[in-house]
Amino acid sequence: MPFSIGYRLQQLIDEKLFADIKPPVYKNNGVEIIDEKIIISGEYNLTLENKNGIGTIAYTIDGSDPRAIGGAISSSAANGGNSKTITVKSGTRVMARIKNSTNWSPLHEIVFENSALFTDLKVTELHYHPVDQDTVGAKQLEFIELKNTGTSTLDLSGLSFTDGIEYTFPAGTTVAPKGFVVVASNPEEFQRLYGFTTDFGYSGSLSNGGELIELETSTNETVISFTFYDTIPWPTEPDGDGYSLIAAQTNPTGDPNMVEYWAVSKYLNGSPMADDEASVITNTPVFATKSFNLEVYPNPTSSSVNIDFLLEGDEKIEIGLYDINGRLLSTLVNEFLTEGYHNQTVQLNNMNLKSGIYLVVFKSRDNLVTKKLIYQQ
Numbered sequence: 001m002p003f004s005i006g007y008r009l010q011q012l013i014d015e016k017l018f019a020d021i022k023p024p025v026y027k028n029n030g031v032e033i034i035d036e037k038i039i040i041s042g043e044y045n046l047t048l049e050n051k052n053g054i055g056t057i058a059y060t061i062d063g064s065d066p067r068a069i070g071g072a073i074s075s076s077a078a079n080g081g082n083s084k085t086i087t088v089k090s091g092t093r094v095m096a097r098i099k100n101s102t103n104w105s106p107l108h109e110i111v112f113e114n115s116a117l118f119t120d121l122k123v124t125e126l127h128y129h130p131v132d133q134d135t136v137g138a139k140q141l142e143f144i145e146l147k148n149t150g151t152s153t154l155d156l157s158g159l160s161f162t163d164g165i166e167y168t169f170p171a172g173t174t175v176a177p178k179g180f181v182v183v184a185s186n187p188e189e190f191q192r193l194y195g196f197t198t199d200f201g202y203s204g205s206l207s208n209g210g211e212l213i214e215l216e217t218s219t220n221e222t223v224i225s226f227t228f229y230d231t232i233p234w235p236t237e238p239d240g241d242g243y244s245l246i247a248a249q250t251n252p253t254g255d256p257n258m259v260e261y262w263a264v265s266k267y268l269n270g271s272p273m274a275d276d277e278a279s280v281i282t283n284t285p286v287f288a289t290k291s292f293n294l295e296v297y298p299n300p301t302s303s304s305v306n307i308d309f310l311l312e313g314d315e316k317i318e319i320g321l322y323d324i325n326g327r328l329l330s331t332l333v334n335e336f337l338t339e340g341y342h343n344q345t346v347q348l349n350n351m352n353l354k355s356g357i358y359l360v361v362f363k364s365r366d367n368l369v370t371k372k373l374i375y376q377q
């Protein structure tokens with residue numbers, strides 16, 4: 001709630017903790033930077049400026065606070081005077097404050113990451129909710145699969161899963177071009193089920209309800225970061241039916257945060273260490289094969305919405321209104337429709353919707369099309 005944060009900040013200012021000193025401003029070639037993360041290739045010039053007219057800049061590049069506990073200058077901090085330009089590389093985190101006698105400004109933090117880092121390393125399979133096998137619980141049978149989609153060997157040494165599950169690849173871990181690496185929740189049970197081994201076993205488990213998964217370098221640069229879900233418009237079969245979530249393309253290029261990146265494995269228990277036959281080899285996402293000329297308008301809307309679509313044959317069609325978290329709010333259409341053009345008008349203003357973003361999800365037997373709809377009360 002902005003009000004309470006603002007109130008708390010005002011309290012801190014009143015207490016003179018921040019003493020109204022503004023943190024250093026960051027610039028690159030004279031242009032102010034407001035982002036907290038900058039993707040760079042090679043070296044980058046960062047200028048730190050003190051705009052207060054009082055005090056001096058204290059900064060670090062090792063990820064520690066320039067203000068030591070108790071209020072002294074940290075031993076790892078450098079003096080930036082009133083203005084200082086430093087050269088940074090990817091992996092660097094700059095933290096800076098202004099110090100004016102015993103008073104400090106709030107912290108200003110920025111991190112630099114490398115755009116070219118592991119761009120060919122892709123997540124290609126996620127078995128987050130397997131089925132139980134005899135006495136072995138589903139949590140023992142999870143795995144995540146990564147693929148080197150590039151043309152040169154990748155060295156994964158020191159890369160870590162830091163969110164969702166926890167695992168650091170040991171020194172000497174490499175993956176050949178078009179090769180795979182699988183990290184399992186329990187390598188012994190993995191071997192028993194699939195008949196071959198993985199050396200990599202993670203701590204924690206993949207949430208059955210979806211969660212953020214992050215793979216980072218040892219300097220905390222993001223390699224892969226995505227959130228998966230177990231509810232429509234995401235495929236629901238991977239949530240306990242025994243079929244894993246797989247990349248829709250054999251060498252995916254898209255964003256794993258998007259549902260279009262994903263499909264359902266052709267195989268019960270998935271396809272660890274292998275391409276999946278349900279993946280398509282072209283660069284065309286599976287869900288984009290047919291659009292049905294789906295139109296949702298007016299958009300934004302405050303009352304009713306028209307949903308138009310064209311069927312090339314007789315088909316059973318399901319259209320649902322979902323919230324942004326994938327929860328079904330209302331089934332708008334669920335019937336067998338004949339070939340041709342269809343128009344549905346749906347009244348939204350008696351559904352108790354709050355203003356916000358919703359999803360209109362159109363499903364036929366083989367396709368799924370999603371449109372965002374903005375509702376304004």
Ligand SMILES: [Ca+2]
Nearest residue numbers: 128206207208
């Ligand atoms: Ca799980």
Ligand SMILES: [Ca+2]
Nearest residue numbers: 125271272274
């Ligand atoms: Ca696979």
